[in-house]
Amino acid sequence: MTDLEGTRVLITGGTSGLGRAMAEAVAAAGARVAITSRSTERARSAAEEIQGGLGLGMDTRDETAVQEGVARVLEEWGGIDLLVNNAGIGMRTVNPRFVTEPQGFWTVSADGFRAVVDTNLTGYFLVASAVVPHQLRAGSGRIVNISMNHSTMNRRGFVPYGPSRAGAESLSRIMAADLGDTPVRVNVLLPGGITETGMLDGVQLPPGAPVLPAAVMAAPIRWLASSEAADVHDERIVAAGFDAWLEAYRARSQAG
DSSP states (O other): OOOOTTOEEEETTOSSHHHHHHHHHHHHTTOEEEEEESOHHHHHHHHHHTTTOEEEEOOTTOHHHHHHHHHHHHHHHSOOSEEEEOOOOOGGGTOTTTTTSOOOGGGSOHHHHHHHHIIIIIHHHHHHHHHHHHHHHHTOEEEEEEOOOHHHHTOTTOTTHHHHHHHHHHHHHHHHHHTTTSSEEEEEEEOSSOBOSGGGTTOOOOTTOOOBOGGGGHHHHHHHTSGGGTTOOSOEEEGGGHHHHHHHHHHHHHHO
16 A cells, blocks of 8 residues: 555545545544534544544635635644645535436526535635645645536536536646746546436435445545655546546657
8 A cells, every 4th residue: 555654634524525525534544634514513523533533623715714624734733734625515406306307507596606616616715725735835735626527616506616616627727837947746536427316315216226435545546645646747637437547648758
């Protein structure tokens, strides 16, 4: 297994689903992990189960809460080597029947739209903006933004979730461009299909629809935190096809 001893990782929305799977994966490899949740109690409880990690009550939509949460991690550990922007909410918050009964964008409330975009897009911006200055001063750092399939971004009935994820991808590309001549690296990671997380609670999927386990994220996030990935930048990695992607990446690196 990849050795991540001493690596300091902050994962937003790390108490369940993809975030929890990634937190457990890097912790098992030796990393120190801080996870966030809007509920301080839930964050602390989950962190205790993940090899004594650090649990933070932090609403990623709130600039003050983000600044205070990042400051707490820096106070505890002195730095953040890897930020994983993962906290998000899904379509069921505006339409619990979004799979079987997709609704037109004009039926979505303004408050429902803002809640999803504020979490899935603005939250990524706020947390990265709080972390990057410290990484720049430290002379190294990595950011992984969690995304979804492109088909999700333009699917019928997927306002506001689709636009929020499309915005996060655009944000990631611009972040990578802005940081291109610095020692801070930015990449995008996505599961590659419907994934077993809390976003599916109460959602009726089509019969036989394939569902990926949240643990599909384990191998790629461990690798992205490793020394081998120190120079990987502006890549979009699909976890379900990670082995093939990594083989191709290594071949390109050797050829170059």
